[in-house]
Structures are given as structure tokens and as C-alpha cells.
Amino acid sequence: MMWVHKFLIAALTLSLSLFATFAAGTAGAQEVSWPQEISGDQGTLVIYQPQPESLKGDKLSARAAISIELPDTDEPIFGAMWFESRIATDLDAGTVDVLDIKVTKAAWPDSKDAGEQRLMQFVEGAFPEYGLSLSYERLSASLETADIERKSLEALKSDPPIILFSEELAVLLMYDGEPRFEPVEDSPYERALNTPFLVAKEKSGSLFLSDGSHWYTAKDPLGPWALTTKPPADLAKAVAEGAAMDTTEGAGRAPAIVAATKPTELVVTDGKPDWQSLTGGEILYVQNTETPWLRDLPTGNMYILLSGRWYRSKSSEGPWTFVPANELPPAFAEIPPDSDIGGLRSSVAGTDEAEQAMLDAAIPQTAAIVRSEAELTVEYDGSPKFEKIEGTSVAYAVNTGAQVLRIDDRYYAVDDGVWFAAATPTGPWTVADTVPESEIAKIPPSSPVYNVTHVHVYESTPEVVYVGYTPGYIWSFPYYGVPVYGTGWYYPPYWGRYYYPRPPTWGLHVGYNPWTGWNFGMSWSNGFMTIGMSWGGGWGGAYRPWGCCGGWYGGGYRGPTIINTGDINIGNNINIGNRTEISNRIGDNNLSLGDRGGNKNLYQRPENRDRVASKRQRDQLKQARPATQRANNVFADRDGNVARRVDNGWETRDKGQWNRQSSASGASNKAENLGNRASTLPSTSRDLSTQRNSNRSSSFNRSQMDRAHRARNMGGSRERARRGRRR
Structure with a gap:
């Protein structure tokens, strides 16, 4: 039967695409170390990790602490440089290349004014022949001290969808409007076009639905749907062969089917809601669900998180009201990161996790x-x-x-x-x-x-x-200090000879956490979506990228990036689980990397790679190499003062020496010990801008340095965690 062959080819293509993109993303992971150095005949330039001052599009403006090591001197000359550059990012590999570097000015605590111009020429001469590389995590964390756009998108909608509750395992069968059917080529069946599930109709009018393990039947597309052990033989054979159907008796629990034709979210508990206490007794959360469902005890209000948006009600019957993430009860910000619901911190404005999500979104x-x-x-x-x-x-x-x-x-x-x-x-x-x-x-x-x-x-x-x-292209937006998924608007589909669905906000149970990004929830619905997407070569043929997790929705590239856990305990949930559990499951290769890993980079998908320039075509630059024998602990403030972090304190560079700072802002006087060292550097006729010592502040800005140190540590920690997961 021709339609069976088409089914199998579609399923095989989907599987191979998933494997190839994941493998490519994992293989591309790189370790990037700081500081970095550039060596030449005149000496060695050491560049400490850059401190961004602004990021606009692919244009990065930053400053960096630097040192110059000359062949005939024992001590390096420390300074600070400012530069403008272009960045090239690959979020799958976790790397950011800093290219086309143009040094705009420099300051030298170790120099005399007479030597600064020659030092500047030495530094500027190293660029733009060389580029720098840093990890995505380090750049993202360091943007905390930079000027980036942080405004929320006021025109997004946050009207709540229909919110349904079930105390038995259930799956939402979502139709995009009233169900519509069309004959499947070379088969005796019709299929529902406007749903991601396989809903097949016989000539008799009987309907069938499968997840690869269970079969359901109904007389109406909206149900009620009942389990059946006798689906049509040819239909069952096609699905079993194409989806590796589990035919063992009692394979998994069969969920109930809840059908909907309007924007809807389904909140499911495994039995009665199991409320657990958290954060000193001020918050209760439902443990036996995949939906973030909390109660604030001081007010008695319930809160549910859907597509990154919080909704509040006194009871599950509603009505539900949208609550901006910056107006949540104070106890939400005190949720322990390693608790069962630690992942929710990314959706609570003002937490480190939410701030990091906002910074992530600024990097194109x-x-x-x-x-x-x-x-x-x-x-x-x-x-x-x-x-x-x-x-x-x-x-x-x-x-x-x-x-x-x-x-x-x-x-x-x-x-x-x-x-x-x-x-x-x-x-x-x-x-x-x-x-x-x-x-x-x-x-x-x-x-x-x-x-x-x-x-x-x-x-x-x-x-x-x-x-x-930026992430808005794949429908992720900043909203009241946290990431949300979808615009909240309902876009009616186009119907003609073909069906073109539009991007949805609701119905896919989308959730976010800081380790995997956006993911589908409802892990037990994986089979339904996979079968539906494969039937007839995919659903629709809609705009790309539509869906949350790589763009599967409406004929995209792949099925849901979730796993089939077999249970719905919140501690195992990919949307709101704790850091330890998420990390372990990624390391065990049984949790999708979602928007943080393989297939995040649209440009590197197999079908797109031929049109992307190779690194040599793109850059034709040499790369600075890691300066492995030096600690990445030297910083520059906005006034050009140089300091290094030691023993939970600071030392500033002054007159060729490191001096301990014990107050909030210590003095940093002009250094006058360069002597004849600068005269050994070659002089040129180019007039490059140099920031004179006389123009620099004499105060060491400890607040700036503390923030930069904290951000650098956070970025390094995230980089090491990512490398550990991919090994």
C-alpha cells in the first residue's frame, strides 16, 4: 500500500533528522578558556575576559583588562582597553567568536603619559588580525553589567485560555477550530487536518486515535473517546510498523482523551492533588502534576504557570486572572533552587535565574x-x-x-x-x-x-x-522580567486546497527551565504527537519555525522534544524540575536539550548547513590562544582602573604593584614606573586614541568590580555545567 510506504519514510526521516542535529550540536561543544593571549616579536599581549558595555544586534562594545609582557622585562605592564567588534554565535556549540575588533582607547595604570601612545600601538596592532572566543554562558552572564534592551512587549496578550482540570491521566486533543477532515491519498481513510494527533475516520464514520501503544475510538471527533483493542487491521499495521508500537500487554497506562476546539490548557494530576509545603510553610505546591500549580498561604490564592505566564484564582473553578511576574508573592522568589520546583525561579522576576534568562535572550x-x-x-x-x-x-x-x-x-x-x-x-x-x-x-x-x-x-x-x-523569532519573548512563550494572540488558520495553521500559544503545555529552555510538557502525550506528525508525511505545511521546541508545529522539522517518563511526579518534570535531576537526566542522554542544545541553532540544521559559510570563509582570522598559566581574575572598571580578585577582596594596580583595597573605593593614583620599557616598543605615525591617566578617575569602583566578578563566576559555572552535560 503506497500510503503505508509514505508513512514509514516520513517516520524514518524524522528519526534520522533528530539524531543528526543532536549529534552535530553535541560534537560542536567547545571549551573556551580565559584569559587569552597573542604573541609576537615585540612581546605577548594577555587579554582577560571582556566586560561588555553594550550589545546591539551583532555589535559588541566592551572593555577588558590587559597586560603586555615584553621580552626583556620581568613584570608585565597592566592596563585596560576598550573595543568595538562583531560577534558570531553558535548556541549549539555554546561559543561566541569576537571578530573585527577595533581598539578605540586604552588606559595604563602602569605607564607614564609619554609611553601610552606606543603601548596603544602595540595593542591595536594585534587586531583585527586576531579574534577572540568565549562561551555563550560567559557572554550572557557578563551582560548583567552592560546596556541591553530589557523592556517587556506591551502588545502581547495574556488573557487566560480555557483551563481544564483532570484527576486522572489525560491528554488534550486540540483542534484548531472545528475538526476538518480530508482523504488520505491511496488509503481508505480520512484524517483530521487541524490537529497534531492522528485522528483517522473510516467510511462508516467511526473515528480512531493512537499513541503507538493504545487505540481509541469515537463516533464524534470531540468524543467521548473509548479504548479499543480492535482498530482496523491495516491502520494498526501502518502505525505499528512506522512507530515501533509497543504491543506488550498493558504497555503503560492509557490516558483519557479530552478534546477542545478553542485555546485550552489541561492540568492533570495523578489522582487527587497532592499538596506539599515549601519555603517555610508560605507556599504549597501540587506534587503529582506536570503543571506548576502553587498556593500562597498568606492570601489563599492559587497560581498556575502556563506558557511562562502566571494566573491566579481562589479555586480551580476560576475565574483566572493574569499576574505579571514582577507582582508575585515575595515567597516565590525564595523558592530553593534545588527544590522540586526550583526551575520555577526562571519565571519569577528578580531572581538570578530570571535575570539570566533575560540576558540569554539578548544574544542573537x-x-x-x-x-x-x-x-x-x-x-x-x-x-x-x-x-x-x-x-x-x-x-x-x-x-x-x-x-x-x-x-x-x-x-x-x-x-x-x-x-x-x-x-x-x-x-x-x-x-x-x-x-x-x-x-x-x-x-x-x-x-x-x-x-x-x-x-x-x-x-x-x-x-x-x-x-x-533573537528568540522572538521562535516565539519566546521578555515579559515583565521573565521569558514567556507565544504572543497570546489566536491566529485563525488559512483554508483552501491546503490547510495552513498559525503559531499557537496554548494547548501544547509549554514550559521553561534554565537548563533546557522551552519544552513540551505532558510527557505521556509524546506518542500521540509523534504518530500524528508522521501520518501522511506531517501535519499541514505551515510557517516555519512555528512550534516551541525546534519548530515542529504545523509541518515543521521534528516531533516534541520530550521524554516518556511513565509518571508525572513534579520532581521528574522537564518544565519545572530541580537542577540536580535535570542535570542528571541530560547527562544520561534521556532528556532533550530543547532550546539549549542540539537543534537550537536554525542555521545549523542539516537542511540549512550548505548555505552557511565555513568559519574560514566567514572570518579568515587567527584566534588568540588560552593563556593557561594565568588566573582569570583581573578586571577593569569603566574609568580604566585595573584590579584583581584575591581572597574575597581586591587588589588594585598602582605604580607597578598590587595594593590591597579594604574600603568600598580605594585610591588608584597615577603610576609612574614604566620608565624606559615603553621606549622599546616600535613607534608609528598613526594617531590612535588613548585615554590618559589624567582623564581617569582616581577612585577604584568596587561596586562595578563586585558585580563583574559575580557575573564572571556565574558564567564560568554555567559553562562548566554545559561541558559536563555534553561529555
Whole structure:
């Protein structure tokens, strides 16, 4: 039967794609050490870990403590440099390359004014021939002291979905509107198009649903659904062969099926809610559920976390009211990180975990796209149809699985984080090296193409175009100090000869934690989604990337990135579990890395790699090497004072010596001990900007240094944890 072969090929392709992307992401993990050094005939320049001052797109402005080691001297010359640069990121590998470095100024506590210009020439001469590399975790943590955009997106919606509760294992069968069916080619069945599950209909009108282990039947798509041991033989055979169906008697518990046609979330407990105490008795939480469900005892209010948004009610019957993450009860911020619900701290504004999530979101994923290798074909359901976006001069194509915009009679399309341009809606399409960003930026969250406002073109050469996207492209947004998933708007699908679903916020039980990023919940629904996605070669053919965890939703690339735990104890939950449990399960390779690991980088997916420039094509730079014999404990404040962290205190550099600082801000006087050392450096005629000692503050800013030290330690800890998980 031809339809069976199509089914098997789709399932096999999905599995191979998952394996390849995960393996590539893991193999790409690198260890990046600081400080780093550049050696030449004139000496060695040591650069301590940069301290960002601003990050805008792929442009990083930073300062770094440095030292110069000359061949004929025993002591290094310490200073600080400021630079502007471009970053190239690979979040799968966990690395950030700092490229095209332009040193803008320097300060020298160890120098005389007369020697500063020559020292500056020595430093500037090392760049931009060399680049630097640091880990994604180190850059993210260090952004705590930088200027980055932190505003919430006011136009997001937070109206609660329909919230249902079940005290037995149950799965939400979500339809995108009223169920619609279409014949499956070369088969005697029809299938429901507008759901990610396999819902098949016989000519008799009987309906069947499977998760690969259990079969259900119903007379109506909305149920009631009942277990059956006698599904149609040909249908059961196709599903069993394509999904490695577990035919052992009593394989797992069979969940009940709850159907819905409007935005809905299903909160399931394994029996009666099992309330447990936490945080000095001020918070109770339900242990036997995957949904973050808490009660604040001082007020008696219940709180539920859905797609990163908090909702409050006096009882499970509702009504439910949205609560901004910065207005939660104080006890929420005191949830112990290693408790069963420690992962919830990422959704509580003001915690370290929430702050780190906001910093993570500021770093774009970047790529250099080879013009000659990037192609795009856009198919429409009939002639192209465009719909105007209110309040803008932009219209978007509604009858295609691509994201195509019309602006001033020119056409732009985004495909996996790359902009393309064409004179007609059908192409030919070429990689765009400029787009009308001011007009695109006006697209509101109420539009289903809002995510393209988070894709950018940075610069270009005749061979490559430098592009990047931030998490908004995959529907993750900052909101009241925490990450949320989805815009909250409902986007009606397009129906024609084909069905094009739009990106959902609700119904997938999406949750976030700081170790794996966004994930699907409801681990026991994995089989339903996988079977549904494979049936007929995938669901729909919708915009990409739609879903939360790599873009499976609506004909994306892969099924849910979850595991089948067999139970729903909150301590095992991928959305809100504790740090130790999450770390162990990642290390055991039985938990998806979600948005933190393999397949996070859209540019590195197998189908996209040919169009991405190799590192040599992209950079053609030498890389500084780790200075392994030195501690990464030297910092520079914004005034150019240099200090190092020792024994929980600070020493500042003054007159060629390290002096202990015991007060909040110690003096840092002009150093005058460079002597003749600077005269050994070559002089050039270039007039480079140098920050004179006389322009620097004489005060050591301990507050700046303490924050920078804390951020550096946090970044190093996160980097080591990531490396440990991937070994």
C-alpha cells in the first residue's frame, strides 16, 4: 500500500533528522578558556575576559583588562582597553567568536603619559588580525553589567485560555477550530487536518486515535473517546510498523482523551492533588502534576504557570486572572533552587535565574550566509493572496507555508532566519542584504508574521550576508522580567486546497527551565504527537519555525522534544524540575536539550548547513590562544582602573604593584614606573586614541568590580555545567 510506504519514510526521516542535529550540536561543544593571549616579536599581549558595555544586534562594545609582557622585562605592564567588534554565535556549540575588533582607547595604570601612545600601538596592532572566543554562558552572564534592551512587549496578550482540570491521566486533543477532515491519498481513510494527533475516520464514520501503544475510538471527533483493542487491521499495521508500537500487554497506562476546539490548557494530576509545603510553610505546591500549580498561604490564592505566564484564582473553578511576574508573592522568589520546583525561579522576576534568562535572550544567533548557496522556493495555494497588516504599509501572504511580505511593491521572505528578496511574489528569490527594517518593526504581535521582526541583516560582502535572529523569532519573548512563550494572540488558520495553521500559544503545555529552555510538557502525550506528525508525511505545511521546541508545529522539522517518563511526579518534570535531576537526566542522554542544545541553532540544521559559510570563509582570522598559566581574575572598571580578585577582596594596580583595597573605593593614583620599557616598543605615525591617566578617575569602583566578578563566576559555572552535560 503506497500510503503505508509514505508513512514509514516520513517516520524514518524524522528519526534520522533528530539524531543528526543532536549529534552535530553535541560534537560542536567547545571549551573556551580565559584569559587569552597573542604573541609576537615585540612581546605577548594577555587579554582577560571582556566586560561588555553594550550589545546591539551583532555589535559588541566592551572593555577588558590587559597586560603586555615584553621580552626583556620581568613584570608585565597592566592596563585596560576598550573595543568595538562583531560577534558570531553558535548556541549549539555554546561559543561566541569576537571578530573585527577595533581598539578605540586604552588606559595604563602602569605607564607614564609619554609611553601610552606606543603601548596603544602595540595593542591595536594585534587586531583585527586576531579574534577572540568565549562561551555563550560567559557572554550572557557578563551582560548583567552592560546596556541591553530589557523592556517587556506591551502588545502581547495574556488573557487566560480555557483551563481544564483532570484527576486522572489525560491528554488534550486540540483542534484548531472545528475538526476538518480530508482523504488520505491511496488509503481508505480520512484524517483530521487541524490537529497534531492522528485522528483517522473510516467510511462508516467511526473515528480512531493512537499513541503507538493504545487505540481509541469515537463516533464524534470531540468524543467521548473509548479504548479499543480492535482498530482496523491495516491502520494498526501502518502505525505499528512506522512507530515501533509497543504491543506488550498493558504497555503503560492509557490516558483519557479530552478534546477542545478553542485555546485550552489541561492540568492533570495523578489522582487527587497532592499538596506539599515549601519555603517555610508560605507556599504549597501540587506534587503529582506536570503543571506548576502553587498556593500562597498568606492570601489563599492559587497560581498556575502556563506558557511562562502566571494566573491566579481562589479555586480551580476560576475565574483566572493574569499576574505579571514582577507582582508575585515575595515567597516565590525564595523558592530553593534545588527544590522540586526550583526551575520555577526562571519565571519569577528578580531572581538570578530570571535575570539570566533575560540576558540569554539578548544574544542573537548569527550566521554568514553564502549568497550563491542559498535558495528559496515559495509555493502558494493558487495565486498569491496578501492581507494588509493594520497600522503598517506591510502585507503578508496568507495562502503559503512561507512567510512572505509585500512592502512598497517589493517582496521579502524569511526562511529559517534568513531574509530573501524578490521583485515578484513567486521569485526568483535571492538573499537580501538590506530590508526595510523600520517598516518591518511596525508589525504588531497581533499579526501571525510578528516573529520576523526578530530576524536581522547586519552587513554583507559580495560573497556572504551576515544575519541573525533573537528568540522572538521562535516565539519566546521578555515579559515583565521573565521569558514567556507565544504572543497570546489566536491566529485563525488559512483554508483552501491546503490547510495552513498559525503559531499557537496554548494547548501544547509549554514550559521553561534554565537548563533546557522551552519544552513540551505532558510527557505521556509524546506518542500521540509523534504518530500524528508522521501520518501522511506531517501535519499541514505551515510557517516555519512555528512550534516551541525546534519548530515542529504545523509541518515543521521534528516531533516534541520530550521524554516518556511513565509518571508525572513534579520532581521528574522537564518544565519545572530541580537542577540536580535535570542535570542528571541530560547527562544520561534521556532528556532533550530543547532550546539549549542540539537543534537550537536554525542555521545549523542539516537542511540549512550548505548555505552557511565555513568559519574560514566567514572570518579568515587567527584566534588568540588560552593563556593557561594565568588566573582569570583581573578586571577593569569603566574609568580604566585595573584590579584583581584575591581572597574575597581586591587588589588594585598602582605604580607597578598590587595594593590591597579594604574600603568600598580605594585610591588608584597615577603610576609612574614604566620608565624606559615603553621606549622599546616600535613607534608609528598613526594617531590612535588613548585615554590618559589624567582623564581617569582616581577612585577604584568596587561596586562595578563586585558585580563583574559575580557575573564572571556565574558564567564560568554555567559553562562548566554545559561541558559536563555534553561529555
